[in-house]
Amino acid sequence: MENRFFGLQIMPWKPQLTSNVPDVASLSVPIQVALLRLKLVSGNVGFWEVMLLQAVATCHFAKEWEAKRSGEGVLVVAGDLASFHRSLSRTANLRATMKHWAGLSSEGRTFIEMRLRLGQPSHQSFEDLDLENASDLAVLRDAVGAARRWLGEKPGAEHGAPIRALVQDVARVYRQATGKRPGLSSSETVAGSSYTTPFEDLLVAVLTEAGTPLSLEAARGLYRSELRNKSKKFWLVDEGLQSDWE
Structure with a gap:
């Protein structure tokens, strides 16, 4: 779709x-x-x-x-990712992780899965992760953090964030x-x-x-x-x- x-x-x-x-x-x-x-x-x-x-x-x-991109839309997505990252850093578990993922916009999910594919080890999607495994939760936390940092970049530098x-x-x-x-x-x-x-x-x-x-x-x-x-x-x-x- x-x-x-x-x-x-x-x-x-x-x-x-x-x-x-x-x-x-x-x-x-x-x-x-x-x-x-x-x-x-x-x-x-x-x-x-x-x-x-x-x-x-x-x-x-x-x-x-x-x-x-729209400045207002960026703030919303970046805020959602920041909240998700804080949750994963504090109390990472299956229930809380699934709740945050379900509440994310499709845009937020897209950026997270992009970072998952670039990780080592690489994961093709959120569904590939074992959310009962501490290592996979750490991989997800790092991917969310990377997506959040990119969205927090300010445009206008000689070479942009991408x-x-x-x-x-x-x-x-x-x-x-x-x-x-x-x-x-x-x-x-x-x-x-x-x-x-x-x-x-x-x-x-x-x-x-x-x-x-x-x-x-x-x-x-x-x-x-x-x-x-x-x-x-x-x-x-x-x-x-x-x-x-x-």
């Missing part, structure tokens, strides 16, 4: 995440090439490519929605796939100013796929901006991860 979010048509989600390499016609060659440069410690190129393409699809949806969220998703996939912390090169490196790290290649490829082609320096600046600002703690807490200076 057709669903509309403040005038924006939301089409049913079709891609299914699997660990198999998807149909060649659905792949992004630049992303695949960048992934082939990584030294993977988990999954395979096809699996991580699907994860990144799902992140790009989420970014496209979010940018389209951001361009058409692109900044995509940068975070690329870094997260990189860490999970390689076991390393994303690294940036610079003109001071021994390899010279033309050298790019595997993470930089991947970031530029994904941003281009998302319709935001940036130069290498611009992509580095965007990632550094995320490091400096609100996401600094998020990026740096990974103990035991190596740096990506290869």
Whole structure:
């Protein structure tokens, strides 16, 4: 059934995440090439490519929605998500969770399920979760929190919330796939100013796929901006991860 979010048509989600390499016609060659440069410690190129393409699809949806969203409607949905997140943080249980889910708008559910699909482990929908399992409740709590934070972003920045969220998703996939912390090169490196790290290649490829082609320096600046600002703690807490200076 057709669903509309403040005038924006939301089409049913079709891609299914699997660990198999998807149909060649659905792949992004630049992303695949960048992934082939990584030294993977988990999954395979096809699996991580699907994860990144799902992140790009989420970014496209979010940018389209951001361009058409109603300020009043955003406040309502964000408020519902904030209430749901507080409930999950305090007393997460099956009955309370089902009650909050039933009271959510279809728009709120859409954003939560988008984040569930991008999680690790990935869940295709709310129905995939075992709400009597503490781990699955934690996954749901994190997905609701991520959706709430995105809706709380204020428009007007040089790069909007959808692109900044995509940068975070690329870094997260990189860490999970390689076991390393994303690294940036610079003109001071021994390899010279033309050298790019595997993470930089991947970031530029994904941003281009998302319709935001940036130069290498611009992509580095965007990632550094995320490091400096609100996401600094998020990026740096990974103990035991190596740096990506290869």
